[in-house]
Amino acid sequence: MxxxxxxxxxxxxxxxxxxxxxxxxxxxxxxxxxxxxxxxxxxxxxxxxxxxxxxxxxxxxxxxxxxxxxxxxxxxxxxxxxxxxxxxxxxxxxxxxxxxxxxxxxxxxxxxxxxxxxxxxxxxxxxxxxxxxxxxxxxxxxxxxxxxxxxxxxxxxxxxxxxxxxxxxxxxxxxxxxDGEVQPMTLFFRIKNVDDDAVDAYARSHPENRFPYEDLVTAAREDGSYPVPRRGVQLFRTPEPGVWRINTTRVLGKNGTDVADLTSAEVEARHQVESLLRFFRDCLPGLENSQLLDTATTIGVRxxxxxxxxxxxxxxxxxxxxxxxxxxxxxxxxxxxxxxxxxxxxxxxxxxxxxxxxxxxxxxxxxxxxxxxxxxxxxxxxxxxxxxxxxxxxxxxxxxxxxxxxxxxxxxxxxxxxxxxxxxxxxxxxxxxxxxxxxxxxxxxxxxxxxxxxxxx
Ligand SMILES: Cc1cc2nc3c(=O)[nH]c(=O)nc-3n(C[C@H](O)[C@H](O)[C@H](O)COP(=O)(O)OP(=O)(O)OC[C@H]3O[C@@H](n4cnc5c(N)ncnc54)[C@H](O)[C@@H]3O)c2cc1C
The missing domain is CATH 3.50.50.60 (FAD/NAD(P)-binding domain)
Structure with missing residues (x-):
């Protein structure tokens, strides 16, 4: 095996x-x-x-x-x-x-x-x-x-x-x-100190959003302040209070069986993590005090x-x-x-x-x-x-x-x-x-x- x-x-x-x-x-x-x-x-x-x-x-x-x-x-x-x-x-x-x-x-x-x-x-x-x-x-x-x-x-x-x-x-x-292209890669990370209730409340009060914070992310994309080539934020609550998984970095055009591509993808994704953390704290209700808990050992290859x-x-x-x-x-x-x-x-x-x-x-x-x-x-x-x-x-x-x-x-x-x-x-x-x-x-x-x-x- x-x-x-x-x-x-x-x-x-x-x-x-x-x-x-x-x-x-x-x-x-x-x-x-x-x-x-x-x-x-x-x-x-x-x-x-x-x-x-x-x-x-x-x-x-x-x-x-x-x-x-x-x-x-x-x-x-x-x-x-x-x-x-x-x-x-x-x-x-x-x-x-x-x-x-x-x-x-x-x-x-x-x-x-x-x-x-x-x-x-x-x-x-x-x-x-x-x-x-x-x-x-x-x-x-x-x-x-x-x-x-x-x-x-x-x-x-x-x-x-x-x-x-x-x-x-x-x-x-x-x-x-x-065109022979594959799905993009994503480096997962987790954040802690999330106000779970505030995240839920924001989602409940914006039923028109198709994904979390769609209104805020769309506005940020329009003014150029959204830091990743992705339409939205995908975040998932975990069994541990205050801890959420983030599936949001996106690295396009890389081959997961090519070590040079894997290396540059890891680098690009880590820069995205830092930018996303700032964006979360500055712009997303419930995430104002969030902190990085950890990043994945490896970038995810879809x-x-x-x-x-x-x-x-x-x-x-x-x-x-x-x-x-x-x-x-x-x-x-x-x-x-x-x-x-x-x-x-x-x-x-x-x-x-x-x-x-x-x-x-x-x-x-x-x-x-x-x-x-x-x-x-x-x-x-x-x-x-x-x-x-x-x-x-x-x-x-x-x-x-x-x-x-x-x-x-x-x-x-x-x-x-x-x-x-x-x-x-x-x-x-x-x-x-x-x-x-x-x-x-x-x-x-x-x-x-x-x-x-x-x-x-
Ligand atoms: C970014 C991303 C988000 C995803 N989101 C979800 C989700 O939310 N929910 C969900 O259910 N699925 C999700 N998936 C899909 C899912 O994670 C994978 O498709 C699934 O894990 C594949 O399982 P696997 O056993 O085939 O391979 P993997 O989980 O990739 O396991 C392969 C194992 O083989 C080892 N390995 C590989 N090559 C070698 C080698 N040459 N020598 C020794 N060891 C080796 C690796 O170290 C690894 O441990 C996501 C995938 C990605 C990349």
């Missing part, structure tokens, strides 16, 4: 619980969680249907959230309404988000890995792979020990960037079809390589809620594209809503060019538009949970990841507490049922 973000956690825990004997999770940071911790990204966007009625991502994700909640480190999404500070005062697509404390995520994630018997290799960067035809034999790592080699029977690429698959020569897509899989998920699939015979996860978060070239978005590119529930097929995790590498998380096989929906953290957990089972079985059965018994995988996911939507629920009714098999496209 390379990468311990939401998809890596789901994958490693699931693989170990499904009998894979030696599961290693490698991450470049000294803690687990990926964007959820190092990126300070949060809240987890919805794990429910778009209308907020049905919890779609359950299984390991739900276990993880409930464990954080039991220590006061999260609020279960079933208790969180849209239009509140926890959802950034947004309504569309923001029903039932999961506010959480990144420290709780680091600890609970690590505990769940330890309990499952996963071996952690932290402070370790995977720089290359050794291949043999369509298989990856192992990964080349760089760390304080120097260069090393870690052999593997199956690799789940949870790097978000498809580093493993790309180094192994797998084809990938990058950027939107029109989009890089999308490894070409046996199937590529499209916007139309999500819009129509298309049923796939090999569904392994369902989600309801809509297409959320932050415009690659301007201050627009999310949700204002004129893209129609997606279905209340849509499906992610197993084939989006199976690289067309490789036999023992699974993709999970942000670099799955999807178009630019479809990725903008399924990239959020709950579906990444769900993809990981499925990939973990498939990897364990590929080793057990000596088969490729393309030969997975998908109905058995679906049954195992359901047994682990996952939900795969109404079609699969029906298809696994007791044998006495006369219901026709539900697999129809």
């Amino acid at each position: 390379v990468g311990s973000g939401p998809s890596g956690l789901g994958a490693a825990i699931s693989a170990a619980r499904n009998g894979a004997r030696s599961v290693r999770i490698i991450d470049r940071f000294g803690f687990v969680g990926g964007n959820m911790t190092a990126g300070l990204v949060g809240p987890c966007m919805t794990s429910f249907s778009l209308d907020g009625e049905i919890q779609l991502v359950r299984g390991i994700f739900d276990e993880f959230v409930r464990r954080m909640e039991s220590t006061g480190g999260a609020l279960h999404p079933s208790r969180v309404d849209s239009g509140t500070g926890y959802s950034g005062f947004m309504v569309f697509g923001h029903e039932r988000v999961t506010p959480f404390d990144p420290e709780a995520a680091k600890y609970v994630g690590m505990q769940m890995l330890e309990e499952a018997g996963v071996e952690l290799m932290l402070h370790t960067f995977v720089a290359d792979v050794v291949t043999d035809g369509r298989e990856v034999r192992g990964v080349v790592v760089a760390s304080k020990d120097g260069l090393g080699y870690v052999p593997a029977s199956v690799v789940i690429d949870c790097t978000g960037d498809g580093d493993i698959a790309a180094r192994a020569g797998a084809q990938f897509d990058y950027g939107r079809e029109s 989009e890089t390589r999308r490894i070409r899989g046996t199937y590529t998920l499209t916007f139309e699939d999500l819009q129509q809620g298309r049923h796939f015979e090999d569904v392994i996860a369902v989600a309801g978060y809509p297409v959320d594209i932050h415009n690659p070239k301007s201050s627009d978005g999310p949700f204002d590119d004129g893209i129609p809503p997606t279905a209340n529930i849509y499906e992610i097929p197993y084939r989006t995790l199976t690289p067309v060019d490789l036999d023992n590498v699974l993709i999970s998380g942000r670099s799955l096989s999807a178009t630019h538009e479809a990725l903008a929906a399924v990239r959020v953290m709950p579906p990444c957990f769900a993809m990981g949970e499925a990939a973990g089972i498939a990897a364990a079985w590929a080793i057990r059965d000596g088969e490729t990841i393309h030969d997975t018994d998908v109905p058995a995988l679906q049954r195992q996911l359901l047994a682990q507490g996952a939900y795969l939507g109404p079609h699969v629920e029906r298809s696994f009714e007791p044998a006495s049922s006369t219901a026709a098999p539900s697999f129809h496209h």
Whole structure:
């Protein structure tokens, strides 16, 4: 397993619980969680249907959230309404988000890995792979020990960037079809000493605002005093009083797989943080006394390589809620594209809503060019538009949970990841507490049922 973000956690825990004997999770940071911790990204966007009625991502994700909640480190999404500070005062697509404390995520994630018997290799960067035809034999790592080699029977690429698959020569897509551009990067930061009630009161007294402080930000943009190339302020209340996450810096035109771009993006974003802090204190009611609590360990990269899989998920699939015979996860978060070239978005590119529930097929995790590498998380096989929906953290957990089972079985059965018994995988996911939507629920009714098999496209 390379990468311990939401998809890596789901994958490693699931693989170990499904009998894979030696599961290693490698991450470049000294803690687990990926964007959820190092990126300070949060809240987890919805794990429910778009209308907020049905919890779609359950299984390991739900276990993880409930464990954080039991220590006061999260609020279960079933208790969180849209239009509140926890959802950034947004309504569309923001029903039932999961506010959480990144420290709780680091600890609970690590505990769940330890309990499952996963071996952690932290402070370790995977720089290359050794291949043999369509298989990856192992990964080349760089760390304080120097260069090393870690052999593997199956690799789940949870790097978000498809580093493993790309180094192994797998084809990938990058950027939107029109001009190859990707979504912008954002350095998250948190502020403390916020007057929570005043922020709420301002939002309540300005119901015409589509996002927090829209009136004040628009005026500032007009007189040139708004310091970032973004239309608004996105701020999210956290479980800790007076502490809010800020998702507002914006760095355009950079490639998250290019180290020079990553470096200049970090520099640009930190300048933006300083300017935003001044703007908040000077102009935004409730934030007059706010102070910087922390910035993320790394700038957040929304989009890089999308490894070409046996199937590529499209916007139309999500819009129509298309049923796939090999569904392994369902989600309801809509297409959320932050415009690659301007201050627009999310949700204002004129893209129609997606279905209340849509499906992610197993084939989006199976690289067309490789036999023992699974993709999970942000670099799955999807178009630019479809990725903008399924990239959020709950579906990444769900993809990981499925990939973990498939990897364990590929080793057990000596088969490729393309030969997975998908109905058995679906049954195992359901047994682990996952939900795969109404079609699969029906298809696994007791044998006495006369219901026709539900697999129809
Ligand atoms: C700015 C921003 C805002 C977002 N807002 C939200 C939000 O509010 N809610 C939400 O639910 N989602 C949000 N997302 C989306 C979400 O955070 C990511 O898409 C999701 O975390 C992807 O999960 P992942 O497991 O695929 O990858 P990641 O979370 O990126 O984890 C990848 C892990 O792999 C490790 N890694 C990568 N390459 C290597 C390597 N070569 N060697 C060793 N380790 C490596 C990294 O250190 C990291 O720990 C946002 C994303 C960004 C960037």
